Amino acid sequence: MAVQQPTIYDVARRAGVAPSTVSRAFGRPERVGARTREQVLAAAKELGYVPNPHARALQTGRHRTIAMVISDIANPHFFELIRGAEQRAKAAENTLVIVNAEESPTIERDQINGLLRSVDGFILAASRLPDDDLRALASKHHVVLVDRELAPLPSVAMDTGSGCRQILEHFASLGHEEFTYCAGPPGSWMGAARWAALKAGAEEHGLRARRVGPYTPTVANGGAAADGALRSGTTALVAHNDLLAIGIMRRLADRGVRVPADISVLGFDDIFAAELVQPTLTTLGGPDAHAGRLAVELLLDLLKAPHGHHVGDDGESPHRIRLPTSLVLRESSGPAARPAPAP
Amino acid sequence: MAVQQPTIYDVARRAGVAPSTVSRAFGRPERVGARTREQVLAAAKELGYVPNPHARALQTGRHRTIAMVISDIANPHFFELIRGAEQRAKAAENTLVIVNAEESPTIERDQINGLLRSVDGFILAASRLPDDDLRALASKHHVVLVDRELAPLPSVAMDTGSGCRQILEHFASLGHEEFTYCAGPPGSWMGAARWAALKAGAEEHGLRARRVGPYTPTVANGGAAADGALRSGTTALVAHNDLLAIGIMRRLADRGVRVPADISVLGFDDIFAAELVQPTLTTLGGPDAHAGRLAVELLLDLLKAPHGHHVGDDGESPHRIRLPTSLVLRESSGPAARPAPAP
DNA sequence: GCAACTTTGGCAACCGATTGCCTTTGTTTC
DNA sequence: GAAACAAAGGCAATCGGTTGCCAAAGTTGC
Numbered sequence A, B: 001m002a003v004q005q006p007t008i009y010d011v012a013r014r015a016g017v018a019p020s021t022v023s024r025a026f027g028r029p030e031r032v033g034a035r036t037r038e039q040v041l042a043a044a045k046e047l048g049y050v051p052n053p054h055a056r057a058l059q060t061g062r063h064r065t066i067a068m069v070i071s072d073i074a075n076p077h078f079f080e081l082i083r084g085a086e087q088r089a090k091a092a093e094n095t096l097v098i099v100n101a102e103e104s105p106t107i108e109r110d111q112i113n114g115l116l117r118s119v120d121g122f123i124l125a126a127s128r129l130p131d132d133d134l135r136a137l138a139s140k141h142h143v144v145l146v147d148r149e150l151a152p153l154p155s156v157a158m159d160t161g162s163g164c165r166q167i168l169e170h171f172a173s174l175g176h177e178e179f180t181y182c183a184g185p186p187g188s189w190m191g192a193a194r195w196a197a198l199k200a201g202a203e204e205h206g207l208r209a210r211r212v213g214p215y216t217p218t219v220a221n222g223g224a225a226a227d228g229a230l231r232s233g234t235t236a237l238v239a240h241n242d243l244l245a246i247g248i249m250r251r252l253a254d255r256g257v258r259v260p261a262d263i264s265v266l267g268f269d270d271i272f273a274a275e276l277v278q279p280t281l282t283t284l285g286g287p288d289a290h291a292g293r294l295a296v297e298l299l300l301d302l303l304k305a306p307h308g309h310h311v312g313d314d315g316e317s318p319h320r321i322r323l324p325t326s327l328v329l330r331e332s333s334g335p336a337a338r339p340a341p342a343p
Numbered sequence C: 001g002c003a004a005c006t007t008t009g010g011c012a013a014c015c016g017a018t019t020g021c022c023t024t025t026g027t028t029t030c
Numbered sequence D: 001g002a003a004a005c006a007a008a009g010g011c012a013a014t015c016g017g018t019t020g021c022c023a024a025a026g027t028t029g030c
Helices: A008-015 A019-027 A034-047 A053-060 A077-091 A105-115 A131-140 A160-173 A189-205 A222-231 A242-254 A288-304 B008-015 B019-027 B034-047 B053-060 B077-091 B105-115 B131-140 B160-173 B189-205 B222-231 B242-254 B288-304
Strands: A065-070 A095-100 A121-125 A142-146 A155-158 A178-182 A208-212 A236-239 A264-268 A282-285 A320-323 A326-328 B065-070 B095-100 B121-125 B142-146 B155-158 B178-182 B208-212 B236-239 B264-268 B282-285 B320-323 B326-328
Touching: A008 A019, A008 A034, A019 A034, A053 B053, A065 A077, A065 A105, A077 A095, A077 A121, A077 A288, A077 B095, A095 A105, A095 B077, A095 B105, A105 A121, A105 A131, A105 B095, A121 A288, A131 A142, A142 A288, A155 A160, A155 A189, A155 A288, A160 A189, A160 A264, A160 A282, A160 A326, A178 A189, A178 A222, A189 A208, A208 A222, A222 A236, A222 A242, A236 A242, A242 A264, A288 A320, B008 B019, B008 B034, B019 B034, B065 B077, B065 B105, B077 B095, B077 B121, B077 B288, B095 B105, B105 B121, B105 B131, B121 B288, B131 B142, B142 B288, B155 B160, B155 B189, B155 B288, B160 B189, B160 B264, B160 B282, B160 B326, B178 B189, B178 B222, B189 B208, B208 B222, B222 B236, B222 B242, B236 B242, B242 B264, B288 B320
Parallel strands: A065 A095, A065 A121, A095 B095, A121 A142, A142 A155, A155 A320, A178 A208, A178 A236, A236 A264, A264 A282, B065 B095, B065 B121, B121 B142, B142 B155, B155 B320, B178 B208, B178 B236, B236 B264, B264 B282
Antiparallel strands: A282 A326, B282 B326
16 A cells, blocks of 8 residues: 655666656657667566656646636536536646535635646636736636636636526527526626626517526526426516526426426526426526537646746737527427416 | 745745744744734734645645545536545545546546655545455555555445345335346446346346346446347346436337336436336435545545554554445335247 | 768756754753 | 853755766767
């Protein structure tokens, strides 16, 4: 258990060369003779030598590791994001470590602080940190945002504007005259953006927008959200995300409200459970895996860039990427009931 | 971006003391005077000093970090495990990093190798690595297994034996005379253990056991599994896990087979989607979060133990923990149909 | 055959912490 | 007031790599 690992010094002795030669045999192959290099490599293999990344990082400042901080790892929405990010990181020979913030800014901060010196950069997915914290962090470290935008940080997010327009058109074409938005946590930038877009576009689609909440977006909290929304006597409901939407549908079923006959329910993210539930859930999804890949790519670009060079300074594209979304029509949305059912 | 961080030398200069004093002010408070310590702490705070964990690890050999390698991070079964492990790790002031093995032994090995020198130990959840690899790893590092057992490594797993007995009793009491097991991936120890337990106990419950597969346990693969099982004209079906079971139910519904009227379907793990699907899924669940906590605890014990001291040597309890499971009865299981429906 | 150059390998400083050992200073004891 | 001891802080070695610089050896050109 936890036996002493061989070092370059062990390898050097075995190969009959100096430690520096061993180091170069790995990192600067052109700086050593071909024969010597082979001997070193052979000795290393025999001994089972594995370089110590931290001793190296101490000198070079590079860890070849990037951290992905997820606001809630239990949310399936992040699966594909993680998978995409992992693939891209591996292709660049970087390790991706994933840490969970459990929807708490405090925990998120702690997790980040704990990794500050261990990783080359951070990808923050749906960060709940205040803007100022984010800017402060970004002034000292490489940071890429996912599901959030904040100038001048590079970010990858779904195109909320066009996505919400699709939702509004969907509602309008089905004859709805209003809808209720069940809000997510106050710290969610995405949540705020969704509501802003829905509210802003409502009027031109002839819709009235209402909001209830905030709710922590879990299936369990759907009950409260459903009750809150029912009181408003609405015909259409948009939930902060699919998890909350699913919880809402369960509660509606329990209360004898039919979906979509009495009320239409929409979610965001298109998680895999959206098509497992009964009725299946209409939801606005996007290319999550692609978002993960792009986030890693942005971060790798940042790492390559000279220090202190802020992207977007010189009129070059500001690396604020918006990905197209698509409304996946399923069974939970349909023509407006009228008049709205009494609670 | 990635600006130079202050070191103990900066803090030392600022506080007017030697670097060693700064180090002790943090790590050995009793070795410095109260006044000096305050000055150092103040200077550190002003400068925003954060200790470099790797420079420290270089000297001490401890990283205060543990790695959790998950065979498939997209499987909701691991949510609670991760959450429990995280909580326990945090309580002990350790960072938990999560890495994904994507159901591949090769990737799992690579991920582990990449972290060998960066963490104090590994928790391998549902490892797909061969026994020999695991033993070799454990001879050089601290390793705790989850959802797998292999002497003499410490492990945490659900009690398959008693769990499967519950399933068999359930089937027998509902009048089933046989059942089909839809197997998971060949590398899954848990899968093998489940089948072994089901098969071993079948006879004494008057049941015939059959097996089809293997299948990669995802919802998408449920189609193939359902077709495979249907051919055998069975009345009861046990899937490797809930994901596969859900996929199976979808396919059965598409083919017009009624659950549970025509066929009962059971899963393992009790993931959150199990009660979202229609019909809701009967499944064998366990205390996942608790398993996560225990795994971290075992690992922390290992780290404290003197090197080379193998647990279980001296007759002390061998740290092979089995957690009680419980069969969660839902709608997907019911009395046997007879005769079995033609395919 | 010698100067100039290139290739190859070694020496030693360095990254940022920790820690054994020593020195200085202060306190206690008789 | 001197001896004995404890407390507090500093010096320097160390962990495992990387890298600038130098020296030795081998090449090339004339």
